[in-house]
Amino acid sequence: MGSYIAQAYLLHHSASLHGAILSGSNYQPAALYRVARLIARLEGWRQGPQGKSALIEWLSFGSFNKAFKPNRTAFDWLSRDPAEVDLYVNDPLCGFRCSNQLWLDLLQGLAQISQPSNLAQIDPNLPMLVIGGECDPVSAGKRLTHLADALRATGNRHVQLRVYPDARHEVLNETNRDEVTADILGWLEQALALGRPVRSE
DSSP, rough: OHHHHHHHHHEEEEEEGGGGESSOOOOOOOOHHHHHHHHHHHHHHHHOOOOOOOHHHHHHHHTGGGGGGOOOOTTTGGGHHHHHHHHHTTOSSSSSOOOOOHHHHHHHHHHHHHHHHHHHHSTTTTOEEEHHHOOOHHHHHHHHHHHHHHHHHOOOOOEEEETTTTOOOGGGTTTTTTHHHHHHHHHHHHHHHHHHOOOOO
């Protein structure tokens, strides 16, 4: 969810940044999120805003682990590194079922950041790096390309895309994390070398 929050921030504050990295994200039509929000609204009416819908969780994450059978945990889709998956599984602040209100708010935000007219508010000179795993069920690889294409369609010529073969959702916790880290450091050096004038907002 962090990359979605970052995208929402960029809609309003991109001119004050030297660059932005979006990891494990995706891009889908805003209409899809509006339909999903109707389901979340119905679940909110049924259970209340603090209710936790098994239906929404299943619709959102239910298929994520299918490609990695036989499954060792419910979160094998996060990384090929079992130690990293176990850290997530054993963290009480991770993997919990979200409230209906969280889903309503998140889906509203996703609809907003998926509108081409809103993406056009991002500074077209902002260096951006879109990264993720080829086997990440959040993006299925191709939706990372859709995101990069949508950003480029706004006129930004500084969007780079890197999809890592066989990697899953958390590329910084993947078995090839050293490669990912090196790529990010290299990109940061390039972005800072542009000497981009940062404007206050």
